Structure formats: C-alpha cells, structure tokens
Amino acid sequence: MIENHSHENEKFHRLVQMRARVIWPLSTFLVMALAGNLYLMSSGAALGSTTVFKGGTITIAIVYSICLVFFGAFIAGFYVWWANTKLDPLMKQVREQAEKSGGRKGA
Amino acid sequence: MHNFIKCLGYIGLAMLSLFAVSISAYGASIEGSVEKQETNIYAISIFLIFALSTLGITWWAARRTKTKEAFYTASGGVTPMQNALAIAGDFMSAATLLGITGLMFFRGYDGYILSFSIVVGWAIMLMIIAERFRNLGRFTFVDVISYRLEGHSVRILMAACSLVVIVFYLIGQMVGAGKLIQLLFGLDYIYAIIIVSALMVLYVTFGGMIATTWVQMIKAVLLLGGGAFIAFALLAKFNFSFSEMLQASVNVHPKGQALLEPGGWLKKSSLNVWTVGLTMCFGILGLPHVLMRFFTVKDAAGARKSVAYATLIMALFYIFILIIGLGAVAILWGNPDYYDASGNIIGGSNMVALHAAKSLGGDLFLGFMSAVAFATILAVVAGLTLAASAAIAHDLYAVVIKDGKADPKTELRISKISVLVIGALSIVLGVVFETQNIAVITAFALAIAASVNFPLLLLSMYWRGLTSRGAVIGGTMTFVLTIIIIIFSDNIWVMVLGNEKAIFPYIYPTIFTMPAGFVLMWFFSTTDKSAKANLEKSRFNEQFFRSETGYGADKASKH
Structure with a gap:
C-alpha cells in the first residue's frame, strides 16, 4: 500500500519502514482473525456450534469471539506501547531535522 | 459558479436519497409497541442531577468557547485519557447498550457480531488512521480528504456524506431516547425527543466541543459502571459461572442450545454474515463525528x-x-413482570438491558440505568450535532462558499444556527422513524461510512494516484449505489414498503459497495490524465511526510 519514495532523508525512510512492518501485518492479522469468526458464523457454523466441552453449552463460536475482543484490545495496547517507545523518538529526530533544514527534505 | 452548482447538485442528491428513505420509513410496522409506563421517580431524579450537572459544565465551558477552534475542537486541549473516555462515550451509544443486548436476547449469539467486529475496527483505526488523520486535518474529516485534492467538489461530496451518515446515526439515537423516556419516565414520545433535542442544542450551542467532551466522559464512566454492575450481578446469580448462566438461559429460551450457536439472526448465510461484519468493522473508520474527536488532542501521539x-x-x-x-x-x-398481556416484552426489544437492571438492582438501579441510557443518547447526539454543524459551517460555508476567507465570527454564528436547525430536524426524524429498530438504523450509517468515507480516507492517505475526479465521481457513484441497495434491501423494501420479497436479499450492502467504492475511485483516478491530476499527485510526497511525522501539523493545530 505504501509506495516507495525517493526521499533522501534516511531516518524518514526508516520511520516509514518501521511503522509499515508493524501496522500492516498486525492489521492483516486482525482482519484474518475477524474473518475466522465470520467463517464460524457462516460456512463453518457446524464447527462454531460445537460445544467446547462435551455436555456443556459454551460453543466454539462464543469462545472465539471473546478471544477476538481480547486480542483486539491486546493489539491496541501493544501498538501504543511500541509506538510510544520505538517510534516517537525517531519521529522526533525526523521532525527536528526537517525544522533545521527549513522544510521537508527529499520530497 | 460552476462549483456552486455542483455543490447544490450534490446536496440535492444527498437530500433526495435521504428523503426517499425517510418517506418510505413513514408508517412502518411497529416492532414491539411501547406503552407509556408509570412515572419512575428515581429515573427522573437521577436524570435531573445529570442534566443539571452537565448544564453547569456547559455554562463553565461556554466561557471558554469563544472561538471556532474552541467550538469545533476544544482548542486541542483535551488529554488523551479524557479523549479516550469521550470517544468511548461517543461510540458506546444507545444502539450498543439497548440494540445489541435486545438482539442477542431474542436472536442469540449472532447479535454479538455487532460487537467483536467493532473492536477489530478500532484496533485497525488505531494503527492505520488515527495518527495520520490527526497530522493532516484541523477541524473535520473532510479537511483530511481534501488536503491535496483541488477544488471544492471533494469537500462538497464528503460534507454531504458526513451529513447523511450523521443524520442516520442521529435517528437511531432519537428513537432510542423517545422510547426510553416513554417507557421509564412516563412522558409522551414526542415530549421525550423534544427534551433530548433541547438539551443537545444547549450543550453544543453554548459549550461546543468542551461541553460535549465532558458530557461524553461523564456518561462513559456511568455507563461502564452500570454495565459492570449488571454483568457482575448477573454472574453472581449463577455463582460467577459463565457456563452456569448460559445453561440457565438455554433452559428457558425457545431456541434452546441454538441460542448460543451461530444462525439465530443471520441464518448462517455467508454473504449476510460477511456484509454485517465488514459494515461494523470498517464503518467506524469513516464516522465523521468519531474521527473529529482526534483533533481535540494536542498531537498525533495524543490521538x-x-x-x-x-x-x-x-x-x-x-x-x-x-x-x-x-x-x-x-x-x-417468560417472567410475567416484564411481559405485557399480549405476550410481548414490555417496551419492545430495545428494553432488555433495562429490564435486567430492574430485576437485578430494583427500581433504584433501573432509575440509574434509565438515566444513564438517556445520558448516553444525549452525549452521542451532542457529538453528532457538533460534527454536522462543522460540516455545514466549516466545510460548506467557510471553505466552499466563502472560498476559505470566511470571517471566523460569522462561521461560528453559522455553526450555532446549524445546531438549531439540526435540533429541529432531529425531532421530525425521531417521529418519522419511531418504529424502527435502532441498531438497524445505526448500521445504515455505518454502511455508508464503510463504503464511501473509509475507502476515500484510506486512498487519500496512502495512494498517490487518487485524484479529485476519482474521489468525486467514484465517491458519488458509490454513495448512490449504497443508498439504492439499502432501499432495495429487506429492511426497507419488505418491512417498510410492504413488498413480498427484497430485491437485494442481504442485510447491508457493504460487501458489495465497499469494494465497489475502492474500484470506482481507483478507475476514475487512473483514467484522469489532466494537469490537475498531475498537480494533485505531485503533492502526495509532502502530504505523506506530514502524515507520517506530524511536521507542520503542530503549527496548524495551534488554534
């Protein structure tokens, strides 16, 4: 999705790559996890309707949905931690560099 | 002049579509009729405390809302945690509390699709939209889309889309409010929606984004507290065993074990399941009133x-x-306390959460939850109204009609007039749509947001090739397609217009219209070889740099 530019600014390139390596795989993974739940409600409904324990009532679909909600929350927590600690310092450097040179470099 | 004619054309188109849906909804069959109940003194007392407190906050906020920056975005002075509560308060609407619980109560597990898809959508929003959105815009969602696109056509189209999405959302909230108050406060439906509308107008007109944020924050805390109490009290009845609780539900529900299996609502139909899932997940990524909240914080890290x-x-x-x-x-x-003489649950399907509150916490807790649900609606409608007034005053008046040279004071005055008009409109729409299921109405808003707003937002941020021609023609065609399919779907064509069979057999159009949106915008952009298109593409690098780093955004956001 993100196109490669001829930016001269190496740090900017690194910033874009670092972010892209995290957000696109995680977003894809989340969409696939959602797709798994939608599968359990449609074509895979027989599997989704199976109870987790024999003689119990809780179905695989319910457990999967609960896990999906926790997973979404976990990814959100992870991303904000990662971006705060890894991304922000680099972003600050890129901005400072751009300010020093009086404008964006490499566009 | 040419642009102005285009403007009228787009607005006319949007209004015609909306009018068609409004008219067709009039006279719909009643789903779970609502009987006016005895006055609940607890509900009224707790609600009065909420209303007085929030009006006090509005008075305080009014003294800080003198500029358009303060009115639209609280001058970027909201902290991330406050904004998080306000976002949650804005999004955890009456449709969530009342609509989803009602759907699950009757149709079983399938209703939960409206919840888990949303959590996934929010996590995706966090990673691919939030920071870039904050870096590129100032006041509205349309600012971001039109960052590098020439002319006013894009702004007009997106403002019209924003307004339609907001109006659909608003209808859901007004209907919820009216029924709730009729049921619990013993007031007539019409008075109920007049009260909601009046309070909403007061909050927004005087307190702008600051008051709206505080109303949403207070409501979010109360709603979370109330929701937690009901959930824990329910589990406590079954020794904190989720499994035991579900077993008890299966034992009394006519569906039996099928209550917990897929198929109770969407009938295991792949297309229905996928279209609902996609609508909920990607719809939130295009909701103007929620996106607008990202401008209330200092910077992208705050967003x-x-x-x-x-x-x-x-x-x-x-x-x-x-x-x-x-x-x-x-x-x-089957508990006779909650069913009327004809065997229907009192108040209709949207009242399940509140009946549960009464059963678990008595009249006092019912009063509390009723007041919270009412506050929920107020908080959401305030946010919606603010976003609609920004679309009218900022996007259409200041930028399109005045070509970016509007007097800020006049713009602020027009924002406030817009709030009054929206307040009046919300009463009319609340009456017209009285009998519709609020979760379904809200989902229509999400279908348009997912099909038009989200593709346009994503392409404008990440794809150099998007041009204003692609955005306008592709966006308009997708918008019209989405509205047409909604009218031909079961919810309107059969349930409202009384036809035997829906022309479009699935619940929401998103599974077709969202890809169509991407394809149409791509097609009309790539075939655009004009000089204007080249200029727009050449601006992408600058936009991309700013969206990734926030460089330049700080200055723009120092309101």
Missing part, C-alpha cells in the same frame, strides 16, 4: 493514546454486553 485507551475501554464494555445480552435471558424470559 494514538486516545484510540488505544478507547479500544481497551470498549473491549471491556463489549464483554459486559455479551454477559448482559445472553444472561438476561435466564432472568427475564
């Missing part, structure tokens, strides 16, 4: 933290919703 905290809060709330929706069956189903 990121806001969305992350909001996602955590909402995930927790949706776990409570699962417990309430399925667990309420065990304590309410």
Whole structure:
C-alpha cells in the first residue's frame, strides 16, 4: 500500500519502514482473525456450534469471539506501547531535522 | 459558479436519497409497541442531577468557547485519557447498550457480531488512521480528504456524506431516547425527543466541543459502571459461572442450545454474515463525528493514546454486553413482570438491558440505568450535532462558499444556527422513524461510512494516484449505489414498503459497495490524465511526510 519514495532523508525512510512492518501485518492479522469468526458464523457454523466441552453449552463460536475482543484490545495496547517507545523518538529526530533544514527534505 | 452548482447538485442528491428513505420509513410496522409506563421517580431524579450537572459544565465551558477552534475542537486541549473516555462515550451509544443486548436476547449469539467486529475496527483505526488523520486535518474529516485534492467538489461530496451518515446515526439515537423516556419516565414520545433535542442544542450551542467532551466522559464512566454492575450481578446469580448462566438461559429460551450457536439472526448465510461484519468493522473508520474527536488532542501521539485507551475501554464494555445480552435471558424470559398481556416484552426489544437492571438492582438501579441510557443518547447526539454543524459551517460555508476567507465570527454564528436547525430536524426524524429498530438504523450509517468515507480516507492517505475526479465521481457513484441497495434491501423494501420479497436479499450492502467504492475511485483516478491530476499527485510526497511525522501539523493545530 505504501509506495516507495525517493526521499533522501534516511531516518524518514526508516520511520516509514518501521511503522509499515508493524501496522500492516498486525492489521492483516486482525482482519484474518475477524474473518475466522465470520467463517464460524457462516460456512463453518457446524464447527462454531460445537460445544467446547462435551455436555456443556459454551460453543466454539462464543469462545472465539471473546478471544477476538481480547486480542483486539491486546493489539491496541501493544501498538501504543511500541509506538510510544520505538517510534516517537525517531519521529522526533525526523521532525527536528526537517525544522533545521527549513522544510521537508527529499520530497 | 460552476462549483456552486455542483455543490447544490450534490446536496440535492444527498437530500433526495435521504428523503426517499425517510418517506418510505413513514408508517412502518411497529416492532414491539411501547406503552407509556408509570412515572419512575428515581429515573427522573437521577436524570435531573445529570442534566443539571452537565448544564453547569456547559455554562463553565461556554466561557471558554469563544472561538471556532474552541467550538469545533476544544482548542486541542483535551488529554488523551479524557479523549479516550469521550470517544468511548461517543461510540458506546444507545444502539450498543439497548440494540445489541435486545438482539442477542431474542436472536442469540449472532447479535454479538455487532460487537467483536467493532473492536477489530478500532484496533485497525488505531494503527492505520488515527495518527495520520490527526497530522493532516484541523477541524473535520473532510479537511483530511481534501488536503491535496483541488477544488471544492471533494469537500462538497464528503460534507454531504458526513451529513447523511450523521443524520442516520442521529435517528437511531432519537428513537432510542423517545422510547426510553416513554417507557421509564412516563412522558409522551414526542415530549421525550423534544427534551433530548433541547438539551443537545444547549450543550453544543453554548459549550461546543468542551461541553460535549465532558458530557461524553461523564456518561462513559456511568455507563461502564452500570454495565459492570449488571454483568457482575448477573454472574453472581449463577455463582460467577459463565457456563452456569448460559445453561440457565438455554433452559428457558425457545431456541434452546441454538441460542448460543451461530444462525439465530443471520441464518448462517455467508454473504449476510460477511456484509454485517465488514459494515461494523470498517464503518467506524469513516464516522465523521468519531474521527473529529482526534483533533481535540494536542498531537498525533495524543490521538494514538486516545484510540488505544478507547479500544481497551470498549473491549471491556463489549464483554459486559455479551454477559448482559445472553444472561438476561435466564432472568427475564417468560417472567410475567416484564411481559405485557399480549405476550410481548414490555417496551419492545430495545428494553432488555433495562429490564435486567430492574430485576437485578430494583427500581433504584433501573432509575440509574434509565438515566444513564438517556445520558448516553444525549452525549452521542451532542457529538453528532457538533460534527454536522462543522460540516455545514466549516466545510460548506467557510471553505466552499466563502472560498476559505470566511470571517471566523460569522462561521461560528453559522455553526450555532446549524445546531438549531439540526435540533429541529432531529425531532421530525425521531417521529418519522419511531418504529424502527435502532441498531438497524445505526448500521445504515455505518454502511455508508464503510463504503464511501473509509475507502476515500484510506486512498487519500496512502495512494498517490487518487485524484479529485476519482474521489468525486467514484465517491458519488458509490454513495448512490449504497443508498439504492439499502432501499432495495429487506429492511426497507419488505418491512417498510410492504413488498413480498427484497430485491437485494442481504442485510447491508457493504460487501458489495465497499469494494465497489475502492474500484470506482481507483478507475476514475487512473483514467484522469489532466494537469490537475498531475498537480494533485505531485503533492502526495509532502502530504505523506506530514502524515507520517506530524511536521507542520503542530503549527496548524495551534488554534
């Protein structure tokens, strides 16, 4: 999705790559996890309707949905931690560099 | 002049589409008729405390809302945690609390699709939209889309889309408010929506974004507290065993074990399931009133933290919703206290969460939850109204009609007039749509947001090739297609217009219209070889740099 530019600014390139390596795989993974739940409600409904324990009532679909909600929350927590600690310092450097040179470099 | 004619054309188109849906909804069959109940003194007392407190906050906020920056975005002075609560407060609407629990109570597990898809959508919003959105815009969602696109056509189209999405959302909230108050406060439906509208107008006109944020924050805390109480009290009745609670629900529900299996609502139809899932997940990525909240924080890092905290809060709330929706069956189903003489649940399907509140906490807790639900609606409609007034005053008046040279004071005055007009319109629409299921109405808003707003937002941020021609023609065609399909779907064509069979057999159009949106915008952009298109593409690098780093955004946001 993100196109490669001829930016001269190496740090900017690194910033874009670092972010892209995290957000696109995680977003894809989340969409696939959602797709798994939608599968359990449609074509895979027989599997989704199976109870987790024999003689119990809780179905695989319910457990999967609960896990999906926790997973979404976990990814959100992870991303904000990662971006705060890894991304922000680099972003600050890129901005400072751009300010020093009086404008964006490499566009 | 040419642009002005285009403007009228787009607005006319949007209004015609909306009018068609409004007219067709008039006279719809009643689903779970609502009988006016005895006055609930607790509900009224608690609500009065909420209303007085929030009006006090509005008075305080009014003294800080003298500029358009303060009015639209609280001058960027909201902290991430406050914004997270406000986002959660904005999004955890009456449709969530009342609509989803009602759907699960009657149709079972399938209703939960409206919850888990949303959590996934929020996590995606956090990673691919939030920070870039904050870096590129100032006041509205349309600012971001039109960052590098020439002319006013894009702004007009997106403002029209924003307004349609907001109006649909608003209808859901007004109907919820009217029924709730009729049921619990013993007031007529019409008075109920007049009260909501009046309070909403007061909050927004005088307090702008600051008052709206505080109303949403207070409501979010109360709603989370109330939801947690119902969920824990329900579980406590079954020794804190989720499994035991579900067993009790299965034992009394006519569906039996099928209550917990897929198929109760969407009938295991792949296309229905996928279209609902996609609508909920990607619809939130294009909701103007929610996106607008990202401008209330200082910078992109603030927007990121806001969305992350909001996602955590909402995930927790949706776990409570699962417990309430399925667990309420065990304590309410067949209980004569909650059914009328004809065997229908009192107040209709949207009242399940509140009946559960009464069953678990008595009249006092019912009063509390009723007041919270009412406050929920007020908070959401305030946010919606603010976003609509920004679309009218900022996007259409200041930028399109005045070509960016509007007097800020006049713009602010027009924003406030818009709020009054929207307040009046919301009463009319609340009456017209009285009998519709609020979760379904809200989902229509999400279908348009997912099909038009989201593709346009994503392409404008990440794809150099998007041109204004692609955005306008592709966006308009997708918008019209979405509205037409909604009219031809079961909810309107059969349930409202009374035809035997729907022309479009699925619940929402998103599975077709969202890809169509991407394809149409791509096609009309790539075939655009004009000089204007080249200029727009050449601006992408600058936009991309700013969206990734926030460089230049700080200055723009120092309101």
